[in-house]
Amino acid sequence: MDIQEKAVKPVNSKLAISKSSSSSIKSVGVTTRNMSKKLKESSQMSPLADYSFTTNVAPVIVINTTTIEEQLADLTRAIEGLMKHIQEQDAQIARLINKADNVDASHVMGKQVEAHDEVEASAKQHYTERDKYAKELQVSSDGLIPVDQLKEFIEGTIKSKIEGSSKSSLTYSKPYTPRIDSLKMPMGYQPPKFQQFDGKGNPKQHVAHFVETCNNAGTYGDHLVKQFVRSLKGNAFDWYTDLEAGSINGWEHLEQEFLNRFYNTRRTVSMVELTNSRQWKEEPVVDYINRWRNLSLNCKDRLSEASAIEMCIQGMHWELCYILQAIKPNTFEELATRAHGIEMSFNCKEDEYSVDPNDDDGDDGDATP
Numbered sequence: 001m002d003i004q005e006k007a008v009k010p011v012n013s014k015l016a017i018s019k020s021s022s023s024s025i026k027s028v029g030v031t032t033r034n035m036s037k038k039l040k041e042s043s044q045m046s047p048l049a050d051y052s053f054t055t056n057v058a059p060v061i062v063i064n065t066t067t068i069e070e071q072l073a074d075l076t077r078a079i080e081g082l083m084k085h086i087q088e089q090d091a092q093i094a095r096l097i098n099k100a101d102n103v104d105a106s107h108v109m110g111k112q113v114e115a116h117d118e119v120e121a122s123a124k125q126h127y128t129e130r131d132k133y134a135k136e137l138q139v140s141s142d143g144l145i146p147v148d149q150l151k152e153f154i155e156g157t158i159k160s161k162i163e164g165s166s167k168s169s170l171t172y173s174k175p176y177t178p179r180i181d182s183l184k185m186p187m188g189y190q191p192p193k194f195q196q197f198d199g200k201g202n203p204k205q206h207v208a209h210f211v212e213t214c215n216n217a218g219t220y221g222d223h224l225v226k227q228f229v230r231s232l233k234g235n236a237f238d239w240y241t242d243l244e245a246g247s248i249n250g251w252e253h254l255e256q257e258f259l260n261r262f263y264n265t266r267r268t269v270s271m272v273e274l275t276n277s278r279q280w281k282e283e284p285v286v287d288y289i290n291r292w293r294n295l296s297l298n299c300k301d302r303l304s305e306a307s308a309i310e311m312c313i314q315g316m317h318w319e320l321c322y323i324l325q326a327i328k329p330n331t332f333e334e335l336a337t338r339a340h341g342i343e344m345s346f347n348c349k350e351d352e353y354s355v356d357p358n359d360d361d362g363d364d365g366d367a368t369p
Contacts, residue, residue: 093154096154172241173245173246174245174246175243175244175245175246175247175248176225176226176246176248176249176254177246177249178246179249180222180225180226180248180249180250181226183222183223183226185219185223186218186219188218189218189219191217191227191230192213192214192216192217193213194213194227195209195210195213195231196231196232196233197231197232197233197236197262198232198233198234198236198237199234199235199236199239199262202266203258203259203263204264206231207255207258210224210228210231211224214227221251222250222251223251224254225248225250225251225254228240228254228258236262239261239262243257266298268298268299268300269295269296269299269300270299270300270301271299271301273295274292274295274296275311277291277292277315278315279316279320284340284343285316285320285336285339285340285342286336288315288316289312289332289335289336289339290336292312293308293312296312305332308332309329309330309332310325312332312335313325313335319346320339320342320343324338324339324342
C-alpha cells in the first residue's frame with residue numbers, strides 16, 4: 001500500500017500541474033481577447049475619428065501556447081504590434097497638424113513668421129509628449145493604448161492653434177527684450193522734448209541729438225532704448241513699430257539697426273571736386289564762400305581750417321584771389337568779411353569810372369550853356 005500511494009502521488013502532482021497550466025493558458029487567452037475588445041472600443045471612441053481619417057487597430061495576438069517562455073515571446077510580439085500602432089497614430093497626428101496649417105494659411109491674416117514659430121513649437125511639444133507616451137506604454141501592465149493621453153494632446157494642440165490664429169496681426173509688441181523693459185528710469189526723471197525724425201535728413205545727426213538730449217536728462221546706455229520711440233514719426237515710426245518683438249537687446253543694437261535702415265543719402269565730395277570748385281560769374285563772393293564751405297563738409301578727406309581757407313581763395317576771381325592771398329585770413333569769418341569789403345570797393349570804383357555816353361564833355365548836365 002505504501003508503494004502504491006507513493007506511485008499515485010507523483011501522478012496526482014503532474015495532473016495538478018497540467019490543470020494549472022491549462023487554467024493559466026485559458027486565463028491568458030481571455031486576457032488577450034479582452035485586450036482586443038478594448039482596443040476596438042477605444043479606436044471607435046477616439047477623437048481622431050472626428051477629423052476625417054480612419055485608424056486600423058493593431059492586431060492582437062491570441063496566445064494559445066503551453067509554456068511560459070512561449071507566452072512571454074507572444075506578449076513581446078503583442079507589445080511590438082502596439083508600438084507600431086502608436087507610430088501610425090503619430091503619423092496621422094502629423095497629417096492633422098499639417099491640415100490645420102493649410103486652413104490657417106487660407107483664412108488667417110497675420111504675421112507668417114509668428115505662425116511658423118507656433119507650428120514648430122506645437123510639433124516639438126508633440127514629439128516630446130509622444131516619447132513620454134511610448135515610455136508609459138512599455139511599462140503598462142494591461143497593454144492598452146493611452147487613448148486619453150492622446151486625446152488630451154490633440155485637444156491641446158488644436159486649441160493652441162485656434163487661439164494663436166485668433167490673435168490680431170495689429171497687436172503691438174515691444175521690440176526690445178524683457179531685460180530692457182524691466183529697466184527703471186532714474187529718480188526724478190522727466191521725459192525731455194526730443195527732436196522728431198521722419199525718415200528724411202541725416203540719421204547720424206538725429207542719433208547725436210537724441211543721445212545728448214537723453215544724457216542731459218540723466219539717462220545713459222540701454223535706458224535710451226525705451227525713449228527712442230519718442231523721437232520718431234512718419235516712416236521712421238512705422239519702421240520702429242514693425243520691428244520683431246523682443247529683437248532689440250541693447251542701445252548699440254538699436255542704433256545700428258536704425259542707421260542701417262535710414263542710411264545717409266548725402267553725396268560724398270572728393271578732394272579733386274573741391275579743388276576744381278570756382279566762383280561763378282556774377283556770383284557774390286560771400287555766396288561762393290558759403291557754397292564752397294558746405295561742399296567741403298561732405299568731403300571724405302579732413303582738412304585743417306587754414307588749408308580749407310587757402311583752397312577756397314584759389315577758386316575766387318583772380319583780383320580777389322591776388323589780394324586775399326596777401327592778407328591770409330585765419331578764419332572763414334574773417335575771409336568772408338574781407339572778401340566782401342574788397343568786392344564792394346571794386347564795385348564802387350566801377351561806378352566811378354563809368355561814363356554816360358550822351359555826355360560829351362563829362363559834365364553832369366546841370367551847367368548852363
